[in-house]
Amino acid sequence: AIETKIPVQSRELWNKHKVQKFNTSEEFEEKFISHVEWTLARSLYNCDDLAAYQATSQSVRDNLVIDWNKTQQRQTVRGGKRVYYLSLEFLMGRALDNALINMRTDTSAQDVGKTDQVLTKGNTSREMIRQAMKDLGFKLEDILEQEPDAALGNGGLGRLAACFVDSLATGNFPAWGYGLRYQYGIFAQKIINGYQVETPDYWLNFSNPWEIERAEIQVPINFYGYVDRTNGEQSTLAPSDWIGGERVLAMAHDMPIPGFKTSTVNNLRLWNAKPTTEFDFSKFNSGDYKNSVEQQQRAESITAVLYPNDNFEQGKELRLKQQYFWCAASLHDIVRRFKKNGRPWSEFPDAIAIQLNDTHPTLAIVELQRILVDLEKLDWHLAWDIVIKTFAYTNHTVMQEALEKWPVGLLGHLLPRHLEIIFDINWFFLQNVEKKFPHDMELLSRVSIIEDASSDRQVRMAFLAIIGSHKVNGVAELHSDLIKTTIFQDFVKIYGANKFTNVTNGITPRRWLKQANPKLAQLISETINDPNDDYLLDMSKLTELSKYAEDAGFQKKWNDVKQFNKLRLADLIKRLNGGVDVIDREHIRNTLFDIQVKRIHEYKRQQLNIFGVIHRYLEMKEMLQSGGSIEEVANRYPRKVSIFGGKSAPGYYMAKLIIKLVNSVAEVVNNDAEIQDLLKVYFIPDYNVSKAEIITPASDLSEHISTAGTEASGTSNMKFVMNGGLIIGTVDGANVEITREIGEDNIFLFGNLSENVDELRYNHQFHNPELPKPLKRVLDTVESGAFSPQNHHEFKPLTDSIKYHGDYYLVSDDFESYIATQDLVDEVYHKNKKEWLKKSILSVANVGFFSSDRCIEEYAETIWNAEPVKPE
Template sequence: WVETEEVLAMAYDVPIAGYGNHTVNNLRLWSAKPSKSFDFQLFNSGDYIQAVEETQRSGTISKVLYPNDQGFSGKELRLKQQYFFVAASLQDIIQRFKTHSENFESFPEHVAIQLNDTHPSIAIPELMRIFVDEEDLEWNEAWSITTRVFAYTNHTVLPEALERWSVDLMGRLLPRHLEIIYEINDLFLESVKKQFPDDADLLRRISFIEENDHKQIRMPYLSIVGSHTINGVAELHTELLKTTVFKDFYKLFPERFQNKTNGITPRLWLRNVNPELSKIITAKIGDGWITELQQLRQLEAFADEPEFQQSWRSVKRLKKEQLAYWLKQNGGISIDPESLFDVQIKRIHEYKRQLLNILHVIFLYNQMLEHPELPFVPRTFLFGGKAAPGYYMAKLIINLANDVARVVNHDPAMHGRLKVVFVPNYNVSVAEKMIPATDISQHISTAGTEASGTGNMKFILNGALILGTMDGANIEIAEEVGAENIFTFGMSSDEVSSLAKSGYNPRVSYQHNPGLREALSMINTGYFNRDKPHLYNDLYNSLVFEDKYMLLEDFASYVECQQRVIKTWQDPDKWTRMSILNTAASGKFSSDRTIAEYAKDIWELEPVTVELPGKKVR
């Protein structure tokens, strides 16, 4: 290597204590530091700026996770960042291994590395580089060990989200890794060619290298070939990986594909964030649910009990009052705890369809203006989430949500019956306040686009009902809670795929739905932003002339589903029963179950019983 930049990786260890089992695991984080001390000679010669820049350049690698990668410098920094974390971790792993053994053949028996999406997939060529260049292993031996170490979890089916790196950029920053990637690809294609000698198009489709004007490396393909196991994170998601996104690889390696439905930790997302609900649950069924979440099924026996229902409603009311107080104190926003809290909090993205929610809010606003005499149920729509730094359309959606909120909330004709709030600076701490206070939670991605989602699991654990499409983990939630205890709408993933193939025309829905047409017109003509009347023209055009995520097609079904929500809300006993049954059905979605499945099926680990004075703990 010549003209290299050296960076020091400094470890920061965070102890993670297990719940009630006297086990403490270590989470090792890395911070980038300059490998050289401050260059006083350069400074004293008058080049002050370069002296400081050289010291600080290395530190920028770990300053901001996932920097804006729209421009070249952002892409370069992101690749540096990915390699930095991978290289530091692998060096640490190998150093630890070598304190016990120099025989790398046993390496896979002691080390399991899970690639959580493709961001760390540069680890595959990096481990090969270490084995071949530094440890003097033969290529075939190194590859055999490497493919027994890595497993790959995929988190998306969106083609544009499947990571690609420019061959030019990789060659400039990591030339040896590019050589190794080419070698792995060549050997892989050669082996496939022997199986399918007459299928040149197959070789083109599965090659790591995308041969366009600007060659790119398909990192998911490298991850699949370099791993012994590939898994999706919900049953539908895994099926889509097998039949669409990675169907060629599934034909080659069917035994490698598994499903591992995501989960959440009940200690945080119920016991910690909602101690009041935890208390009344424990009073009914004991505290075994904290470590064995399936025990929540026992709540089904009390779903119709009037006294328990009243306690359940009282807790929900308290959490709504606490959220209302927090919003008032932190943003000066007043909301009515008596109203229905309709919540959508997640990353802002077109496929997650916050825009569909906003269109319905505008539709509802217009109905209230046109029919002031009707007894509309008071509703508070709460949004939260952040957009990627360079994601223009997502930023527009946030802007629109805030503009709609300003207009609706200041219209005296609403009489407080309709409130819209975009909660600023959404993060986990904010989610901990919002989730226990939620009545209805929206998970409305276009069917076939959401890998899983875990927000839906957190909401049902806290007794919120779900309004959603049959997508991601919503499908499995519906199976657990029963179709009668979840509000679903819209097309299935098969129907979405069929409509896309037949030629979807959003203008058909646009022309046939006057309420939808009016809402879109208001967005397009500056009703919600008089100072910048053309601000949302791009949003309007994206829906009316393309509608990639089929919002307009699903709109009528969505409105009808919202009407079912309101009808059920007006029957408090039925609503509370559904709420209790949602919490009771949360057992499958514990991260304890998920992690146990990874350990057994992918890492091939067995639980270890820890001997302590007076007791045994697993």
């Protein structure tokens, strides 16, 4: 039984007045109006779309909260193992539409009638609400547009966490996400004169109906100060007192996470920093009132802003503060919940699994050790055993610049006791290594948590994460193999290969198919005769589609859905382009939509893509100049629109220059009347999750063209395939498994393999790469100022990096095979549309492996040893 303060005799009253979910449109309408009047203090006379969005969300949230409470009670009563997913980023996007798709209304016997019709349509609440909104005088689509994205992440890593919490709830796992409630998410990107300009994303402006403020859950978090050992203890291994010098409070904000076709509603707990009410009297007494207030105000800065770097670590003190603040608050919460059960500490790892999304939460390892040793007075080794069994770590990159390291001085200043603990962890670890591999000083220095570079010593967070975890996983097969042979090679020698495993990333088909592409979802459910959308839980059902891959009638329907989605994107682009059309709608059926949307990064090689576009343009011009007709040109280079999108880190010079180049090329190409709209280029500003939901379903082709060995997995590649887009890609990340699953005939692969990258790079160091002719012409054109007439040198850093600075990302090595493969794409798309559609259908038929439900099952089975807790 669960504890309660309510006396037995009062409980009947509670049960009598139990809150009810809305189950019918009428009940929803009543709820809606009461929220308009009571929650928003508005009325029939001043309820606009924003108010309607808020009242709808509040009403839906009420339903979720009822299931949320039941879920938490059920999970407590059953006492299964709990999973905690620690991620500094959750790129959730919008919540309302997703809740409408996932939410279950109850159909108890007496409700059957009104809701039953709706339920059997397979789209439980969404259709019902759409109709109700219409009756109330609103259009659901307009209401949904009112919601700002919860953009608390940079890219793939944050979106992965968002897909995982969806799948955890759907799979009925007792699992919470823990993160930070940034007041400013990832910046909004404006394009001004072709340049990226960052503006703050104050997403909480109109308050957030999806969060439940838990004012009663406030965890004190300390920083700075010193370690007190005046109790006579000399050893750092013994319980020690850390006297913090600065204190802030972590306040919980909860977001309900509904599973699909289940009443399980899990929790995403985000922490917000607040000043303590304690006052610094020494400052006050010395008359420094202003300063003591300022110090308090500083507390809030901890959760003010998300660091806008993707795959790059900057090493700023405030970032480390964020990390500790979040780890300490989350662990305090986890430990408190565990202690309520009165189970012995040795059972902690049987009750709890904590997954670290990258190294950002590595301090959680140290914090748990501190809690167990300093506060709970456990023996160091017993404590450490518990820690290792509890944690598992997901690695997301092999790139040096993305591996987290913290200067020993900085860490020791902010967290003096934690630094001691890290030194002790390292000491025991190195002792064990020395025992196993005696006299190998080189090895010891290579694997030490403390990197002893000549100038300053640094804490290598990835090594600490490996040492403090029982499992380490990469995020795609190739990547998981690579970590074992490169950055973590020594650790494989030390621990054996079994500590290292792979869980290939996935995406939730609820958001990325059902929600983003309702037309395709409908065609699928009709075709495979699955009116209740069960395929969204069992994606192997999609293989049924293979039967129709060459069926002309089905191909036409399939193509019609794609045209609809392309028009939807054309509309978005027109709106973003100030109402001016970029894409010729008349020819949209024969226009290949070639899309690359993702963070802008040299390793992702948007520069390769835009150089390819320039090459195409130059070829077209040359054909015309040498007397070719526009028909001949169109025959060789059929209609195409090249769409780019993505944010650059604000301080990433080269990435920003790539954005400018894309926009400058667009300016020239789009205004060249001679080529008659056969080629268009467009950069979509402010790429985010809600835009991705429009962009992804519209692709004919998408580009995943990273230098082999650099992209750990990629997840947008999976999203495009799930929406019937084909891929042009390198043999990198999850492209490898996509190829295996959908078949090599259905993907356009090109470029050097990861095993050749080192050698190619090595050679470039000694002699500048020999540029293939077409690339040389492209670079010469760029340098001639063709795209930057005001400043011929504008793009020189981009061309120089290839010509003179070692071409680290191997653009010159892959260029020819890239354009040859693009030629092949044109040929199939324009000369053999049937073949193209067949490939598209077969891709979707075989994409099932990439559902994040599969990932979660793998994590649960091979890493967490956790079981679902299903509602009755």
